[in-house]
Amino acid sequence: MSVWAPDSVQRHWHGVAVARPGMLALVIALTGSARSVVTDWWWLGALALVALAAAISERILPRTRVRVAAEMALASIIVGLGLPEAYLALPYLLVPAFAAGLAGSIMGTAVTTLTGAIGLAIGNVLAGGNLIELPTFGSVSVWVVIIFATGAIGAWVLRLDSIQIADGGRYAAAYRLLSELRVVSRRLSVGLDPGTLAEGLLDHVAGPLSVRRAALLVRREGGNLFPLAHRGEDDGWLLGAERDPVVLEAWSSETPAWTPNGRRGYRVVLPLRVGSRTMGVIVADVPDQVSSDELQMLVGSTDEGALRLETALLFDEVRELATREERRRLAREIHDGIAQELTSLGYLVDDLIARTTDADAKSLSTTLRQELTRILSNLRHSIFDLRSDLDHDGGLGTSLSAYARQVGAQAGLKVHLVHQEEHDRLRPEVEAELLRIGQEAITNVRKHAKAKNLWVTVSVSPPNAQIRVVDDGMGMREQPRGRYGLEIMAERARRVGATLVIEDRPESGTVVDVSLGNAHGEG
Incomplete structure (x- = not known):
């Protein structure tokens, strides 16, 4: 209280x-x-x-x-x-x-x-x-x-x-929990990265089960299951996992389940339990049948790892909410602060242009007004970028397509969109990082490329994804090197384990390709 x-x-x-x-x-x-x-x-x-x-x-x-x-x-x-x-x-x-x-x-x-x-x-x-x-x-x-x-x-x-x-009690409780989380997270041996913890759980079960392929699935908003980590070949075997009767049985009963899997052996589903509820499942294809006692012992040995993973996912959600609020706050600060001041300064320069009779002073004032207009335009785009967020109903492709259309309309670019996205979604933090990479690539086209056309391709097939941004502008050779935005894009890609390639287009312009998992862009 x-x-x-x-x-x-x-x-x-x-x-x-x-x-x-x-x-x-x-x-x-x-x-x-x-x-x-x-x-x-x-x-x-x-x-x-x-x-x-x-x-x-x-x-x-x-x-x-x-x-x-x-x-x-x-x-x-x-x-x-x-x-x-x-x-x-x-x-x-x-x-x-x-x-x-x-x-x-x-x-x-x-x-x-x-x-x-x-x-x-x-x-x-x-x-x-x-x-x-x-x-x-x-x-x-x-x-x-x-x-x-x-x-x-x-x-x-x-x-x-x-x-x-x-x-006040809720705020006090939140403060205590966040303070404890800050202290505890500094002492954790493996940190609070969901991907790392999920990989660790897969490693934990891979040895005893001799898995041929496996995946750790957790539930996201909307009830869909999505893979947090996987191993082995990926040929779409996880599609529709949330409707698989064996997965549903293991999830609801909190006990392991298995079923014959044709010539491939057996499919085993292990629930990941936190207290009295299931927070995820490990789906594994194994060559030989495993006894119920062995499966029960294996599920019991994953309880501690499941708690760590649930904590990491919760921390990611808190961090995402905090990041979203901070972006909105920065957008408000820019809009109500420097943007308003520059607008007022622009009115003063307009008045100076109208009053001055000296040709040199009028020319200098006009140049100053044009520069103020350019800076204000960039600030408005920055505010738009900060306020742009993921469409939680539509996903990554819908959000980035809407952003590309908006930027294209503002900059006079002809936008060509290809959007292929499955019903399943990537992890929220992965979607957020990929969205920011795509936004930065599109923003660079608007600011630096002097292009007429913009091609944006988004392909999402969890756990794989690809974003490809192409323009017909002047290309990287004609632009200054070492831009900070490119470093941020590379850092975001590394954070989610994606591959980022930025190169000149053979005809003219630039190609930005970010690939996650087994997705690879064309040259």
Whole structure:
């Protein structure tokens, strides 16, 4: 829980404790100012005793609706006994009403208000009066409504504090977990890279099972399974794995399953368990049948590795969310900061051009304005790049195609798209890195190539993928070497185990080819 939210609730109750004698003093002052019409003062003393008893009970008894309702009942009966002269004591009933709101829900406030109304009626009947025929009935009714409104305010304050407590508690819990994760991740022997951990799990089962080919599958958003690591030849044998009855059986039962696999031997599915749930499966084709006891022992030996892998995947998700938020923050900072300043500076240069009569000054001002326009254009493109993100429904190909069309429209490029993407998806962090590589390649065409045509080819067949960006511009030979963007592209490719090739196109222009897995671009 948070530190400050409980203190705020405590302060509200302290406010009630202070308001009680304050409201009693107000009632005494109002009654004293009307002493010409007040002939009986006994009810004022009784009300003071109720206030004293309530203050003492608040210190020794829990803050419950029952205690507050008791204060409301006693105070309202006393006021009812003293009506109509005790009409000036009605403001005191606001104190237990607000306390009732702090002690419970709006329903408790309604019950406490009803208790006050009934108490007024009982007191008046016991005094031999008839509240309905009193001239003050209308005013008393208004006060009942005010009492309920005051209690509702108390309930609203309680609800706000409850929300703040819960929200603050979540932030405190997140802070503790992230702090622990930071400390623990520095001490882990294999780090928090999902690919490395997945490969380690495959190595762990490969020896005992003598696997011919194997893959570790985890579930992503949408329920699809995708391979985090695999070994052996890849001929599409994992397609539709999420619908394989053996995989479904092992996943739901949390126990290993196997089935004959024709001449290939047997297919074994080992669930990866974290606590009481399955977070992934290892699918392996083996030459010989494996006993159930051996499979159970092997599954048990992977539990620790599964926990490590689940932790790494969770860390990747947190990192992705943090990166996405940071990109958006940078986009806002650029838009609201330097972009606005340069726009204002551009207006000043426009005014200078309009006012100056000197030819040299006008020429220099015009050149300055053109340079400001170019810088602003680049800033807008940078903001667009920062805000561009993966289409979680469409995937890598859809996101990069949309980006290419947008950049082509802005830069006057004729864009040619080839988009081949299967239903299965790559890992989110791999998709994100490949998207940034493709965006950087397209941005380089816009900024440096002086091209007329842009060809973008995206092919995704997990665990393989290829992005190919080609232009008909001036090529790499005519451009400055050592650009930082190219180094970033190479670093991103290495991070996900992809191959990046950047070369001149035979006719004219540049070819950027990034391949993951067994996908290879054409020369």
